[in-house]
Amino acid sequence: xxxxxxxxxxxxxxxxxxxxxxxxxxxxxxxxxxxxxxxxxxxxxxxxxxxxxxxxxxxxxxxxxxxxxxxxxxxxxxxxxxxxxxxxxxxxxxxxxxxxxxxxxxxxxxxxxxxxxxxxxxxxxxxxxxxxxxxxxxxxxxxxxxxxxxxxxxxxxxxxxxxxxxxxxxxxxxxxxxxxxxxxxxxxxxxxxxxxxxxxxxxxxxxxxxxxxxxxxxxxxxxxxxxxxxxxxxxxxxxxxxxxxxxxxxxxxxxxxxxxxxxxxxxxxxxxxxxxxxxxxxxxxxxxxxxxxxxxxxxxxxxxxxxxxxxxxxx
Numbered sequence: 525x526x527x528x529x530x531x532x533x534x535x536x537x538x539x540x541x542x543x544x545x546x547x548x549x550x551x552x553x554x555x556x557x558x559x560x561x562x563x564x565x566x567x568x569x570x571x572x573x574x575x576x577x578x579x580x581x582x583x584x585x586x587x588x589x590x591x592x593x594x595x596x597x598x599x600x601x602x603x604x605x606x607x608x609x610x611x612x613x614x615x616x617x618x619x620x621x622x623x624x625x626x627x628x629x630x631x632x633x634x635x636x637x638x639x640x641x642x643x644x645x646x647x648x649x650x651x652x653x654x655x656x657x658x659x660x661x662x663x664x665x666x667x668x669x670x671x672x673x674x675x676x677x678x679x680x681x682x683x684x685x686x687x688x689x690x691x692x693x694x695x696x697x698x699x700x701x702x703x704x705x706x707x708x709x710x711x712x713x714x715x716x717x718x719x720x721x722x723x724x725x726x727x728x729x730x731x732x733x734x735x736x737x738x739x740x741x742x743x744x745x746x747x748x749x750x751x752x753x754x755x756x757x758x759x760x761x762x763x764x765x766x767x768x769x770x771x772x773x774x775x776x777x778x779x780x781x782x783x784x785x786x787x788x789x790x791x792x793x794x795x796x797x798x799x800x801x802x803x804x805x806x807x808x809x810x811x812x813x814x815x816x817x818x819x820x821x822x823x824x825x826x827x828x829x830x831x832x833x834x835x836x837x838x839x
Contacts, residue, residue, distance in 0.1 A: 537719045537723050538716065538717060538718070538719055539719070539725075539726065539729050539732050540715055540716055540718055540729065540732060540733055540736060541716040541717075543716075543729070543733065544712060544716070545711070545712030545715060545716070547730070547733055548729040548730040548733050549730065550730035550734075551730075553825075554602050554730060554731070554734075554824075556605075557601065557602040557603075557604075557605045557606065558601045558602050558734060560579065560601075560604075560605040560608075561579075562577045562578060562579045562601075562604070563577065563578045564576075564577055565577075565578065565645070565646070566624075567641050567642060567645040569619070569634070569637055569638045569641045570627075570634055570637065571625075571627075572619045572624065572625035572626075572627050572638075573624060573625045574616065574617065574618070574619055574624045574625070574638050574641065574642060575597065575616075575617040575622065575623045575624045576597060576614055576615060576616045576617065576642045576645075576646060577597045577598075577600075577601075577604075577614065577615045578612070578613070578614050578646050579604045579605065579608055579612070579613045579614075580604075580608040580611065580612045580613055581608075581612055582612050582647045582650065583612070583651075584610065584611055584612040585610065585611055585612070585653065585655070585656075585679075586611060586612045586613075586614065586643075586647075586648035586649075586653060586654075586655030586656070587607060587611045587612070587613045587614070587655055587656055587657075587658055587835075588614050588615075588616065588639060588642065588643055588646075588648060588655045588656070588657050588658070588678075589603070589604065589613065589614065589615040589616070589658050589659075590615075590616055590618070590639065590657060590658065590659035590660065590663035590664075590666060590667055591615070591616075591617070591618065591621070591660060591661075591663050592660045592661025592662045592663050592664075593621075593661060593662035593663075593698055593760075594621055594721075594754075594756040594760075595621060595622070595660075595661075595663075595735075595739075595756075596617045596621055596622025596623065596624075596738060596739065596755065597615035597616060597617040597622060598615075598622070598734070598735060598738035599615075599660070599735060599820065599821075600613075600615040600820075601615075601734070602731065602734070602824060603820055603824060603827070603828060606825075606828045607828070607831075607832070610832075610835075611835075612647075612648065614642060614643070614646045614648055614655070616638065616639060616642045618635055618638060618663070618666065619634065619635065619638055620756065620757035620760050621755065621756045621757070621760075622738070622739075622755050622756070623755065626757040627757075627763070628763065629763050629764075629765060630760050630763050630764045630765070631764065631765040631766075631767060632665065632666060632669045632766075632767065632768070633669065633673070633767065635666040635669070635670075636666055636669040636670035636673055636674070639657065639666060639667070639670040639674075640670060640674050640677060643655055643677060643678070644677075649677060654676075654677060654678055654679035655678060655679060656678070656679050656680045656681065656682065656835060656838065656839065657670065657671060657678055657680070657681045657682065658681075658682045658684065658831065659681065659682070659683055659684065659686070660684040660685060660686070660819070660820070661684070661685055661686055661791075661817065662686070662698075663686075664683035664684060664685070664686025665686055665770050667681050667683060668681065668683065668686075668770060668773045668774055668777060669768070669773055671777055671779045671781075672773050672776065672777045672778075672779075675777075675778055675779055678779055679779070679780070679838075679839050680779050680780035680781065680782070680838045680839050681777070681779055681780070681781050681782070682782045682783070682784060682831065682834055682835070682838065683781070683782070683783045683784070684783075684784045684785070684819055684820075685784065685785045685786055685789050685791060685792050685817050685818075685819055686783075686791075686792070687791045687792045687793070687796045688770060688771055688774050688796060688799060688800050688803065689771075689796050689799065690795070690796075690799050691771070693795070693796075698760075698761050699761065700761045700762045701758040701759055701761070701762065702762075703758070704758055705753045705754045705756075705758050706753065707743060707745070707751040707752065707753045708751060708752045708753065709751060709752075710752065711740060711742075711752050713752070714740050714752040714753065714754075715733070715736050715737065715740065718732070718735075718736035718739065718740075720732070720818055720821070722790055722791065722817055724790070724816045724817060724818065725816075726816075726818065726821050726822055727822075728821055728822070728824070731821050731824065732821065735821075739754055739755055739756070740752050740753070740754060740755065741753060741754075741755050771803070774800070774803060774804065775803050775804065780838045780839055781804065781806075781807045781808070781838075782807060782808035782809070782810070782834045782837070782838050783800060783807055783808070783809050783810075784809075784810045784811070784812065784819065784827075784830060784831070784834065785797060785810075785811055785812070785819070786811070786812050786815030786816045786817055786818070786819040786822060786823075787811040787812060787813050787814070787815060788814065788815060788816045789815070789816055789817045789819075790816065790817060791817050792817075797809070797811075808834055808837055808838065810830045810833070810834055812826050812827055812830055813826070815827070
């Protein structure tokens with residue numbers, strides 16, 4: 525899952541520490557991508573303000589991009605522009621994460637309603653069109669529920685590095701936090717502590733830096749000074765209600781389904797990959813070489829190319 529928070533002193537875990545707030549050098553394709561125009565909008569879902577971003581021509585077939593745990597829509601700022609020749613692209617920020625509102629209670633059903641609400645508000649479903657969901661990590665499970673519960677609204681689903689494990693296999697869920705997010709005295713100090721979880725190396729520091737900058741917010745302190753902290757709700761998993769088995773929904777879903785993983789992912793292991801094939805021998809499957817769990821960070825260009833192939837095959 526894509527949980528972002530501070531911790532550890534290992535340079536592999538804290539890849540931005542050595543830059544001391546400066547931006548790592550980025551290739552031209554990335555700079556051009558993140559400077560592509562998009563709109564930022566919002567819709568209210570069960571009392572929470574849910575942010576989303578849109579790129580491109582609303583009359584084209586639609587994609588709704590969904591991030592992982594603790595992340596936000598900006599994870600797709602450098603991915604969406606590469607899809608605009610064919611698609612109208614929307615990226616959601618789930619409740620309790622990024623710039624979307626936090627909630628007193630979280631569950632998959634509410635998250636899936638957020639996907640539907642954004643699809644409708646953004647015009648993805650105009651004129652009888654149905655978007656395809658592309659959903660990473662925890663977002664993949666949200667996508668499964670949305671595609672199952674609102675099958676008449678979505679044309680298909682691509683699940684990216686979301687593990688369906690054997691019932692008798694090991695399983696470790698996201699940690700339940702007991703303390704609020706740490707507040708740092710400066711933006712630079714906070715950014716230096718940014719890391720990915722599950723922890724993994726990522727050679728593309730320019731991407732990690734970009735995501736980290738969009739993961740922080742300024743806050744007012746009791747003494748009148750300012751500080752910086754992470755945007756995501758640290759207590760999501762203490763407030764989360766589990767109501768249905770992901771495995772059951774994966775088996776029962778009727779819309780066209782594809783799965784993708786990083787070939788070196790620590791979450792979607794070879795055994796999990798084989799089990800998903802056993803459960804659903806009909807689905808499309810694709811691996812991205814030299815990528816771990818955060819596939820689009822490790823191999824963004826290859827991720828896009830593999831995704832385009834799956835999208836063409838899916839519908």
